[in-house]
Amino acid sequence: MFLEVKNLCVDLGQFHLTGVNLNLEKNDYMVIIGPTGSGKSVLLETIAGFFQPQTGKIFLEGEDITNLNPEKRGISIVYQDYVLFPNMNVFENIAYGLEKKVKDREVIKSRVYDMADRLKIEHLLDRNPETLSGGEKQRTAIARSLIVEPNILLMDEPFSALDVNTHAYLTELIKKAISDYQTTCIHVSHNFNDVWSLAEQVAVMKNGKILQQGIVADVFSKPCHNFVADFVGVHNIFEGEVVGKSKGITDVKVNQNLILHSSDTDTNDDKKVMVAVRPENIIFSNQSFVSSIRNQLKGIVTDIILIGPTVWVEVDVNGTTFKGIITPSSLDILGIKKEKEIYLSFKSVNVKIIDEEQSYSALFSA
Ligand SMILES: Nc1ncnc2c1ncn2[C@@H]1O[C@H](COP(=O)(O)OP(=O)(O)OP(=O)(O)O)[C@@H](O)[C@H]1O
Ligand SMILES: [Mg+2]
Structure with a gap:
């Protein structure tokens, strides 16, 4: 393991980091x-060495x-x-850390130009920061931090003061530069797009604890904690019981009149589990149709809520509420209205099974 944070506790009086564990391989982006x-x-600042753990x-x-020492x-x-x-001008800012490691002026110059070229700031090298x-x-x-080839690059909301277009442009440039430099990176963000477009790993924190860490697709589809599920937007997460298994499909009974079919077969039989379905994987229709969708x-x-450019539709299915997401035009075309009947379909690969043991241990440790 490249970076291993083990059971870290930091006491800041009113705030505590408690039992934080993190694992990163070299070149991981979290x-x-x-x-x-x-x-x-x-x-981040504890990893950098500015806070001393208890x-x-x-x-x-x-x-x-x-x-x-930091x-x-x-x-x-x-x-x-x-x-x-x-x-200092832009060149001197970027060269600053490198000058402590490298003495040859020509080497410094060529490395600064190379980095400036990657981040498309060559034309600014003699400008003043203001x-x-x-x-x-x-x-x-970022150029200044990356050029010294740090063991780890920590970024605390690096894009949050930027407009949306600049953010998207920088994401691409920085992703490429970080990957070319083979830098291990931990990036704090409030923006879910950063998670999807940059990270292999994601960690979800609440109240000084890490509730879940893992591969992005796993955490987003199989949150092992109710808070994580809500926070990462799964919204449909139900308790259930495995009642059957055949031909690569596991049947999970969610209530007396509702069985969901999942392609996750790696579960113990006769066991309580949680099942999760992301809202964007639910397809709405006015009638049932012939299809291989399980x-x-x-x-x-039961409810229709307009949120920005999308619409949330809540549907009661035999006593269990599902939340789906569609565009306003689809809402019109399908004539979806409160109290009307509607059909929902979703593939078995989009029904994720989470072991209850795993999810409950996360709940109790939170
Ligand atoms: N030097 C400090 N001394 C005491 N408490 C601190 C110190 N620095 C941070 N805290 C407290 O620790 C808690 C966590 O702060 P932190 O800045 O890590 O939150 P955050 O998750 O980064 O939030 P945000 O998303 O707003 O940046 C806060 O309650 C804050 O007041
Ligand atoms: Mg912060």
Whole structure:
């Protein structure tokens, strides 16, 4: 394991990080998400060495760095408010850290130009930071951190002060630069797009704890905690019982009159489980249709909620509420109205089974 955070506890008086465990392989990109005040920044700063943990250990490539000075850890940190040296131009800002490691001016120059080229800031190298836009400043800050080839690059909401277009543009550039430099990265963000477009790993924090860490697709489809499910937008998560298994399909009884069919077969029989269906995987129709889709249910629309450019439709199916998401035009075309009958379909691959043991252990540790 490249970075191993073990049972970390940090006491800041009114706030505590408790029992935090994190594991990252070299070159992994992890995004940490969680509500405001959950301890994301404190965790990054503890890894960087600015807070001393009461208990727990941090290992980097097997070496215990828990008590190592921040400057000896080889960890760079980039903040939201792009801190640059105001008395140095862009070139000097980027070269600053490198000059401590490399003495040859030509090598420094060629590395700075290479990095500036990757982040599309070559034309700005002789400018002063105060003349730059937010996106340009942030690219300079990232260039400066990345060029020293840190063991880990920590980024605390690096894009949150930028507009949507700049954010999208920077995401692409930075993803490529970080991957070319083979840098291990932990990135705190409030933006789910960052998770999908940048990360292999995601960790969800709440109240100073990590509720779940794992591969993005797993955490988003198989949240093992109700809070994580809500936070990552699964919304349909039910308790159930495995009642049958055949030909690669597991049948899970959710209530007396409702059985869902899942392609997850890696479960113990006769066992209580949780099943999760993401709202965007539910297809609405006015009548039942012939198809290979395993789950076709009939229900009654109980609520229609307009949220931005999308519509949430809540449907009661034999006493269980499903939430789906559609566009306003589909809502019109299908004539979906409160109290009307509607059909829901979703594929068995989109019904994820979560072991209850796993989910309950997460619940109790939270
Ligand atoms: N130096 C400190 N001393 C005492 N408490 C602190 C200190 N730094 C942070 N805290 C507290 O720790 C808690 C977690 O703060 P943190 O900044 O890590 O949250 P966050 O998850 O990064 O939130 P946000 O998404 O708003 O940035 C907060 O209640 C904060 O007040
Ligand atoms: Mg923060």
